[in-house]
Amino acid sequence: MLAAWLAAHRPGVTWWCPQLPPSPREAIALAEQGTAAWPRETRAVLGSSLGGFYATVLAERWGCPAVVMNPAVDPARDLVRYVGEQTAFHDPAQRFEFRAEFVDELGAMTPRAITRPERYFALVAKGDEVLDWREMSARYPGAAGRLLEGSDHGLSDFALHLPAIVQFLHLA
Numbered sequence: 001m002l003a004a005w006l007a008a009h010r011p012g013v014t015w016w017c018p019q020l021p022p023s024p025r026e027a028i029a030l031a032e033q034g035t036a037a038w039p040r041e042t043r044a045v046l047g048s049s050l051g052g053f054y055a056t057v058l059a060e061r062w063g064c065p066a067v068v069m070n071p072a073v074d075p076a077r078d079l080v081r082y083v084g085e086q087t088a089f090h091d092p093a094q095r096f097e098f099r100a101e102f103v104d105e106l107g108a109m110t111p112r113a114i115t116r117p118e119r120y121f122a123l124v125a126k127g128d129e130v131l132d133w134r135e136m137s138a139r140y141p142g143a144a145g146r147l148l149e150g151s152d153h154g155l156s157d158f159a160l161h162l163p164a165i166v167q168f169l170h171l172a
Contacts, residue, residue, distance in 0.1 A: 001158060002046070002165065010171050014038065020054070022096045024075075024105040031058055040064070044169050049130070049153065050075055053106075059119055060111045067165050069123040070131055070153055073139045076107035078131075117142030121168040123161055125151035144168055 003015045016034060020027040031054065035043060044065040047055030052071025059066035072078060080103050088094035114120060120143035124136045130153040137147060146164065151157050166172050 001162060005162060005166065006171070013171065020051075022098055023102055024054075024109060027054060028057060028109065046165075047071065048155065050079075053110075056111060056114065056120075057109050060115060063116075063119070065119050065121070065169060067121045067123070067168065068140065069155055069158075070125055070128050071122065071136055071139070072131060073135050074110070076103050076110060079103060079106065114140060114143070118144070121145045121165060123155060123165075124148065125153070125155060127151045128153045 003017065006013050006015050018030060018034060020030060031045075040062065043062060044067070045055040045058045045062075046067040046069075047053070048069040048071070050072045052068035053073070053075050055066045055068050056071060058064070079098065082098050083100050083103065084098065086096055086098050088096065117140065120140050122136070122140040122143045122145035124133050124140075124145065125148040126133045127148070127150040128136075133147070146161060148155075148157075155161070163172075
């Protein structure tokens with residue numbers, strides 16, 4: 001939905017949303033390599049769930065704005081029970097191996113805290129059936145954003161929040 005909005009309203013903005021590998025180290029490396037030539041002063045990252053965690057890692061490394069949507073706060077803790085063969089969320093026919101060392105990679109890259117809350121826009125749904133909204137809210141104190149009374153992990157009401165995201169990223 002954001003990609004379509006950008007194509008229609010801000011065609012000069014580069015949108016890049018690659019399929020990330022299961023290894024957190026490789027996922028972050030892909031993001032760093034894929035954006036290496038981009039101007040630092042206009043870069044921003046967005047992510048949902050584990051992608052929100054990755055967006056936080058990159059925002060802290062790069063000092064750029066980040067939009068996080070129902071972000072994973074402690075994926076090393078939460079994903080340890082998923083070590084083994086998994087199916088892709090969006091395509092159950094796709095299988096991948098989530099290895100124990102990936103949990104260690106997540107733990108090693110976890111920022112202790114966000115350093116500049118004004119860099120963040122956090123969408124947190126109290127109706128998230130996967131992650132605890134209180135923990136997500138506590139991770140981003142002072143950040144812009146919205147605490148949603150309902151919604152769900154996938155933010156099925158995302159369209160309602162698109163204008164606020166666009167405004168936060170100074171794209172309006």
